[in-house]
Amino acid sequence: MNWLSDEAIARLQAAGTLPDASGTRYRIIERVGSGGMGAVYLAEDSVLARRVALKILDLPDARGELTQRLLREAHILARLEHPGIVPVHDAGTFADGRAFYAMKFVEGQRLDRLADSASRGAKSFPDRLRIFQRICDAVAFAHAHGVLHRDLKPENIMVGPFGEVLVMDWGVAKILASESASPAGVGTSPHAAPDSTAAGLAGQPSLANPVATVRTAHGAILGTLGYMSPEQLRGEIDRLDPRSDVYSLGALLQFLLDGRSPSTASTAPPDASTSTAQPSRAQSEMPPPENSAASAAPPIPPALAAIARKAMAPEPASRYTSAAELAQDVARFLDGMPVSAYPENLFRRLARLASRYRIALVLVLTYLLVRALLLFWLKR
Amino acid sequence: MSDDTRIGGSSGKFPVTRWSAVLAARSGDPAERSRALEAILAAYWKPIYKYIRLRFNKPNEDAKDLTQDFFARLIDKDTLADFDPQKARLRTFLRVCVDHFVANTVKATHRQKRGGDAVHLSLDFPAAEAELQRAKPALAVGASAESFDDFLEKEFIRSLFGLSVTALREFCASRGKRVHFQLFELYDLADDDSARAGYADLAKKFDIAVTDVTNYLSFARREFRRIALENLREMTASEQEFRREARALLGVEPE
Numbered sequence: 001m002n003w004l005s006d007e008a009i010a011r012l013q014a015a016g017t018l019p020d021a022s023g024t025r026y027r028i029i030e031r032v033g034s035g036g037m038g039a040v041y042l043a044e045d046s047v048l049a050r051r052v053a054l055k056i057l058d059l060p061d062a063r064g065e066l067t068q069r070l071l072r073e074a075h076i077l078a079r080l081e082h083p084g085i086v087p088v089h090d091a092g093t094f095a096d097g098r099a100f101y102a103m104k105f106v107e108g109q110r111l112d113r114l115a116d117s118a119s120r121g122a123k124s125f126p127d128r129l130r131i132f133q134r135i136c137d138a139v140a141f142a143h144a145h146g147v148l149h150r151d152l153k154p155e156n157i158m159v160g161p162f163g164e165v166l167v168m169d170w171g172v173a174k175i176l177a178s179e180s181a182s183p184a185g186v187g188t189s190p191h192a193a194p195d196s197t198a199a200g201l202a203g204q205p206s207l208a209n210p211v212a213t214v215r216t217a218h219g220a221i222l223g224t225l226g227y228m229s230p231e232q233l234r235g236e237i238d239r240l241d242p243r244s245d246v247y248s249l250g251a252l253l254q255f256l257l258d259g260r261s262p263s264t265a266s267t268a269p270p271d272a273s274t275s276t277a278q279p280s281r282a283q284s285e286m287p288p289p290e291n292s293a294a295s296a297a298p299p300i301p302p303a304l305a306a307i308a309r310k311a312m313a314p315e316p317a318s319r320y321t322s323a324a325e326l327a328q329d330v331a332r333f334l335d336g337m338p339v340s341a342y343p344e345n346l347f348r349r350l351a352r353l354a355s356r357y358r359i360a361l362v363l364v365l366t367y368l369l370v371r372a373l374l375l376f377w378l379k380r
Numbered sequence: 381m382s383d384d385t386r387i388g389g390s391s392g393k394f395p396v397t398r399w400s401a402v403l404a405a406r407s408g409d410p411a412e413r414s415r416a417l418e419a420i421l422a423a424y425w426k427p428i429y430k431y432i433r434l435r436f437n438k439p440n441e442d443a444k445d446l447t448q449d450f451f452a453r454l455i456d457k458d459t460l461a462d463f464d465p466q467k468a469r470l471r472t473f474l475r476v477c478v479d480h481f482v483a484n485t486v487k488a489t490h491r492q493k494r495g496g497d498a499v500h501l502s503l504d505f506p507a508a509e510a511e512l513q514r515a516k517p518a519l520a521v522g523a524s525a526e527s528f529d530d531f532l533e534k535e536f537i538r539s540l541f542g543l544s545v546t547a548l549r550e551f552c553a554s555r556g557k558r559v560h561f562q563l564f565e566l567y568d569l570a571d572d573d574s575a576r577a578g579y580a581d582l583a584k585k586f587d588i589a590v591t592d593v594t595n596y597l598s599f600a601r602r603e604f605r606r607i608a609l610e611n612l613r614e615m616t617a618s619e620q621e622f623r624r625e626a627r628a629l630l631g632v633e634p635e
Contacts, residue, residue: 003507003510003511004538004541004542005571006534007571007573008570009537012569013537013630013631014631015601015604016605016630016631020598020601021594021598023595027579027594046590046591095598
């Protein structure tokens, strides 16, 4: 009997769950992530000689429900061709009965890791806000194509080495009633159809975060605590529209600003046996994120805190109507323009203008000072 | 590749059946009990030897004697009759038994006690000692009990997988799939990642296509997993324990 090294044992243990890719173009290299019902593997596409990521079910799915869900995710990705959304290449089933789909292998860092205290120091506010804008762009694109993400959180955002930003893990995405919803129409008064997937898979774990999948008297909740909108948390599936993702984007913005995930304590879901009135009340009483955003160092500009607060308003009607509108407000902040979420009095407006035109202001003041000194000197 | 021991090791056999050796070790049928004890001994003697060496800081010779005596006593005294699968795993039970046994045994006394009628086990201690020296586990005598539990657990896995690899080699040979096993050995059993050849190199070496390497490895891994699960089933006392262990060791939910 051979002595097996620790590395060999680790390989053999991994081989226990390694999908059987025989007969396909893929050579599985290693497991790079896992979730409730599947995992993501780094693989090589032997035909095109390139690396790809394979999302694969952990087990053969005899009943086909998980397979359907995985393939549905692939279909959603396939129709969302956007630089901010990871492209899907292929889908199928391995010899061992496990369903999979192949997508671009994104080399980069997850946003939660990028935004930790050490890395965050290297990213200025404008840098972080530009990342956020790209996330909003991708989400707005999905909304325009009738798709809600429903699980936006730092762990599902990848930032590449060249600044590319990709929204990942569309496993709990929801297709709105009208797939051809226009960009203008989305966010104004969209009405979501009942979510057949969520209803059919009520109680199934999310690939992204199994522990966040809970059930209420109203329906299944798929998402991540702290980033879910109050209506999503209450399981009001019929009420979900792009403003639910806007809420999650607000939570992401807050995370980018202060590096902390929104508190889950105040948004913890009720137990299934709990009265349905309670979560509603808990949500409506949830404190706005003003204090948490302002308490971190460096101080967060009040206009930005106001943007996050508006995006995370408990009532959907009080939020931005779309991800695009939210991104526009952030763009206005970056350009030194007034933002819709932050009404200005005269003093605030002057302060903003002074900040925006500070170089010109310094030059004018310098000129006036020199001129005054010259006049004073000539009169002597 | 030489065999380590005549008990369990020479045939590389955990019998390829689905009975539990843990339960069979308490059977009234001497033949069944003997076969079960053989399987348990094959899986556990090396981990126990290494455990005694490190946990009690025993020299090579003392550890050999203690291991011999421990298993001889296990067989003679039918110690496994006291094992209750509802209360603990077999590993935990054996570890507690070893702790008591070593604490209560004086080497010299014990040697005297071991007379001509005592069971003598043919175990390849030099091989076990060489493995220990090769692995150089960073465990001192004063390390925590949890550390030694982890060590024993790890060595059990090493032993179980080692026996499974031996069985896989024989299985592949019997099916005319020697190349499958050789690929598995070169790729999955390499000591460290730097020693591993790539798929293209392996294909060249065996004059096969790269896709064949993928397929052959898939076959070998699939069979390894099957054999390892069968072996694991023998070392567990209930279906529930088996499934729990399968998830922990191989990350799989057995069919």
